[in-house]
Structures are given as structure tokens and as C-alpha cells.
Amino acid sequence: RRISWLLKLFRSPVAIATLAFGMSLAIAGLFESLGLTLIIGAYVMGLALSRTDLKHLVRENLQSVYTFLVPVFFCVMGMMVDFSAMCSKPVLRFGAAYATLAVAAKVVGCAVPSHFCGFTPVGALRIGAGMIPRGEVALIIAGIGASTTVGGRPILSQEVFGIGILMTLLTTLVAPPLLVALFDVDRPGVRGR
Numbered sequence: 001r002r003i004s005w006l007l008k009l010f011r012s013p014v015a016i017a018t019l020a021f022g023m024s025l026a027i028a029g030l031f032e033s034l035g036l037t038l039i040i041g042a043y044v045m046g047l048a049l050s051r052t053d054l055k056h057l058v059r060e061n062l063q064s065v066y067t068f069l070v071p072v073f074f075c076v077m078g079m080m081v082d083f084s085a086m087c088s089k090p091v092l093r094f095g096a097a098y099a100t101l102a103v104a105a106k107v108v109g110c111a112v113p114s115h116f117c118g119f120t121p122v123g124a125l126r127i128g129a130g131m132i133p134r135g136e137v138a139l140i141i142a143g144i145g146a147s148t149t150v151g152g153r154p155i156l157s158q159e160v161f162g163i164g165i166l167m168t169l170l171t172t173l174v175a176p177p178l179l180v181a182l183f184d185v186d187r188p189g190v191r192g193r
Contacts, residue, residue, distance in 0.1 A: 003048055003049065004053065014061055016057060017060075024041075027041040027044060028045070029041070031044070081165055082162065085161075085162050086159075086166060090159070091159050095163045096170070098167050099167040099171055102132075103170075103171060106171075107128035108128065111124040118192070123190055132175040133175045138164060138168050139164075139165070146158070
């Protein structure tokens with residue numbers, strides 16, 4: 001609320017959104033200087049603003065920044081991939097197994113609790129399938145590991161980075177058809193309806 005109050009002093013929606021973005025970058029930089037990853041700082045600032053009445057104003061006014069930076073982010077991640085390492089047989093095998101485990105973990109980890117919260121088995125599976133994709137955060141963490149060096153060597157080898165990219169790609173591709181198939185099932189998703 002104090003951050004919201006401070007931002008509201010500027011009155012202009014564009015100024016408020018710009019200052020909120022600047023504060024997010026500053027907090028991210030502070031977290032990075034303290035030895036944490038910058039994504040945690042930006043996430044903390046996003047959480048703080050998401051509880052205020054400014055959340056919609058900030059989201060609307062920063063949409064163009066989002067539209068510009070997201071493709072840049074994915075291009076940078078793509079440029080970090082060594083495709084010869086990612087397409088090797090061991091990486092493809094392990095990546096497929098890892099992606100399978102990731103899908104199973106998301107479906108079970110999200111479907112079981114939702115089943116106990118009033119969803120039917122079909123509804124619980126829909127929730128689990130909707131949670132399958134792993135996106136930007138997994139890529140950010142993998143990118144940090146691949147670009148950070150200790151003793152002149154990256155924390156994540158190109159093979160391990162490739163496995164992370166492959167898992168992210170496969171989980172993103174498997175979710176939409178699975179969701180379509182689950183919503184084609186003509187059964188209610190919630191008990192008692």
C-alpha cells in the first residue's frame with residue numbers, strides 16, 4: 001500500500017506504470033547484488049503491486065513493453081542453445097524421459113489436490129493438464145545456469161541446458177492437444193453440477 005501511495009503521487013497513468021517498471025528493475029538489481037537471482041526481485045515487486053488497485057493500470061500501460069521484450073527474450077534463449085549438443089541421442093533420450101516425468105508430476109501434483117477440492121476426476125485432469133507447460137521461469141533459470149561461470153566453466157553444460165530447453169518445449173507442445181481432448185469429454189468438471 002505504501003508503494004501504491006507513493007506511485008499515486010505522480011497521477012499520470014504512464015508515469016505510474018513507468019515508475020513501477022523502474023522500481024521492479026531496481027529491486028531486481030538489488031536482489032542480484034545480494035547474491036540472489038534478479039527474477040526473484042522482480043517477482044517480489046510484482047507480488048507487491050498485484051495486491052494494489054494499480055495492478056490493471058500498470059498492466060495496461062506496460063503491455064507494449066511486454067509485447068516487445070518477450071520475443072527478444074525467446075530469441076536470446078534460442079541463441080544460447082547449442083543445437084548439436086541438444087540433438088545428440090543421449091540428450092534427446094534423457095530430455096524425453098525428463099519431459100515425461102515433468103508432465104506426470106504436474107498432472108498428478110495438480111490433479112490430486114483439485115480432486116479433493118470438489119472437482120471430478122475429469123475436472124481434476126483438466127486442471128493438471130492446464131498446469132503442464134513450463135515456460136519463462138524455467139528458461140530464465142536455465143539461462144542463468146548456462147551463462148554463469150564458476151572457475152571458467154558454466155554451471156550448466158550445453159547438454160544439461162539442452163535438456164531443460166527440450167523439456168520446456170515438449171511440455172508447452174503437449175498441453176494444448178491434451179486439454180482439447182479432456183474438454184471434448186462430455187462430463188462435468190465439478191462435483192454436484
